[in-house]
Amino acid sequence: MNGKRKGTIISPSLLSADFSKLTEECVDIERGGAKWLHLDVMDGSFVPNISFGAPVIACLRDKTKMFFDVHLMIDEPIRYIDDFVRAGAELITVHTEACSDVAATVKKIKDSGVHAGLTVKPATPVEEILPYLPELHTVMIMTVNPGFSGQKFMPEMLDKIKTLNAERERLGLDFYIEVDGGVGEGNAELLCSAGVDVLVAGSGVFGKEDRKAAISALIEKGDSCNG
Numbered sequence: 001m002n003g004k005r006k007g008t009i010i011s012p013s014l015l016s017a018d019f020s021k022l023t024e025e026c027v028d029i030e031r032g033g034a035k036w037l038h039l040d041v042m043d044g045s046f047v048p049n050i051s052f053g054a055p056v057i058a059c060l061r062d063k064t065k066m067f068f069d070v071h072l073m074i075d076e077p078i079r080y081i082d083d084f085v086r087a088g089a090e091l092i093t094v095h096t097e098a099c100s101d102v103a104a105t106v107k108k109i110k111d112s113g114v115h116a117g118l119t120v121k122p123a124t125p126v127e128e129i130l131p132y133l134p135e136l137h138t139v140m141i142m143t144v145n146p147g148f149s150g151q152k153f154m155p156e157m158l159d160k161i162k163t164l165n166a167e168r169e170r171l172g173l174d175f176y177i178e179v180d181g182g183v184g185e186g187n188a189e190l191l192c193s194a195g196v197d198v199l200v201a202g203s204g205v206f207g208k209e210d211r212k213a214a215i216s217a218l219i220e221k222g223d224s225c226n227g
Contacts (some may be wrong), residue, residue: 008222011036016202037066043074054087061088078105093117108110126160144181153182163197188221
């Protein structure tokens with residue numbers, strides 16, 4: 001594949017779910033058409049919040065067939081790759097800023113038998129990721145500052161998406177471009193037109209009464225840019 005993939009993928013962020021009934025929430029969005037599940041792991045150090053860890057992910061693994069899209073917002077994530085692989089992660093995305101050795105961390109993820117992804121905070125240039133593109137399954141662009149759900153989308157991050165898409169085309173690579181933060185019906189088409197394949201939506205899915213309708217609307221908006 002060279003360039004944008006066909007078919008927008010929605011990866012609802014579990015951080016916006018009702019934690020008193022996580023199994024039911026996962027079943028609901030899977031029935032609603034979600035193919036991926038975005039799992040935000042925060043340590044209270046790399047980002048100013050604490051969420052959940054590998055045990056919660058492990059408890060959900062046999063409850064759904066969704067692709068487990070694990071986003072580690074933790075310092076030196078290489079220390080915990082084995083734990084998240086055992087828990088059922090299929091994609092592990094880490095921040096370049098959190099790794100003392102990015103290449104070794106990416107290699108550890110891939111050697112563990114799962115897909116590797118990289119991301120950066122909004123203030124970090126996307127150029128930090130470019131040397132690693134041939135090794136990656138996914139590159140995620142943060143369109144909010146990581147740590148809390150419900151933040152407003154930062155439109156200036158569109159330039160990062162366009163840079164990545166141009167590099168993907170130039171190099172003939174097939175990694176996914178994922179975007180996380182403030183995603184909804186109002187910007188899904190804009191994002192996918194810039195090259196995004198995977199939309200992470202928190203309140204944009206879990207915050208809706210009809211999750212199937214919310215997911216379908218996002219897919220329709222995203223796919224519309226493919227003509």
